[in-house]
Amino acid sequence: MDYASNxxxxxxxxxxxxxxxxxxxxxxxxxxxxxxxRIGKDEYLGVENQLIQYRLSL
Structure with a gap:
């Protein structure tokens, strides 16, 4: 992220x-x-799980 930012x-x-x-x-x-x-669901370790989206602004 440092490289991408700088x-x-x-x-x-x-x-x-x-x-x-x-x-x-x-x-x-x-x-x-x-x-x-928290949009969408997907399989994780054989179980359907909620997907969580995150954002970081520098």
Missing amino acids: QLGINIFNAETHEANIRSKKMIDKLGFKEIS
Whole structure:
């Protein structure tokens, strides 16, 4: 993200994970992303889960 921001001028980053993916959610939160929506469902570890979308603006 540093390279994308500093070298390419990209200032908005999006991320998406499954509600049940706790490790991914913790990493996304630690990076400073904020939840923006809960749209869609997808299979994760054999179970249908809610998808969570995040955004980070630098």
